[in-house]
Amino acid sequence: MKTETKDAAIRRLARIEGQVRGISKMVAEDxxxxxxxxQVQAVKAALVGLETVVLNDHINTCVDHALTSSSVEDRREKVEELVAVLGGRKK
Structure with missing residues (x-):
């Protein structure tokens, strides 16, 4: 993962963590x-945003590297990973 992506992901996760703590407090306060x-919907949207950032980084680094390599197996593996994660299946 690129440094700037990692930093962005950590910032997003900190915000999400705060949102989840806020929801917990809301529930406790009835x-x-x-x-x-x-607020739950806002957290779900924030997680989707984080997923998009990480997925884009993966495509621009790991997948790009595999697609430009000479290894057919590497290319196949990365495509299968993407299909599995985007299709909601576990590899």
Whole structure:
């Protein structure tokens, strides 16, 4: 993972961690359910954003390297990984 991607991911994770702590506090304080759900949705959206950042980095580094290598096996492996992760299947 590139340094700038790693730094961005760590910043995003810190924000997500704070959001999750906030949701925990809301539940403990018996806050209105819809307000809690809205915060859960915000965390889910933040996780999708993090996933996109990490996936883009993977494509631009690991996948690009494999696709330009002479190893057919490396290329096949990276494509299979992407299909599995984007299709929601476990490798």
């Amino acid at each position: 806050r209105y359910c819809i307000d809690v759900i809205r």
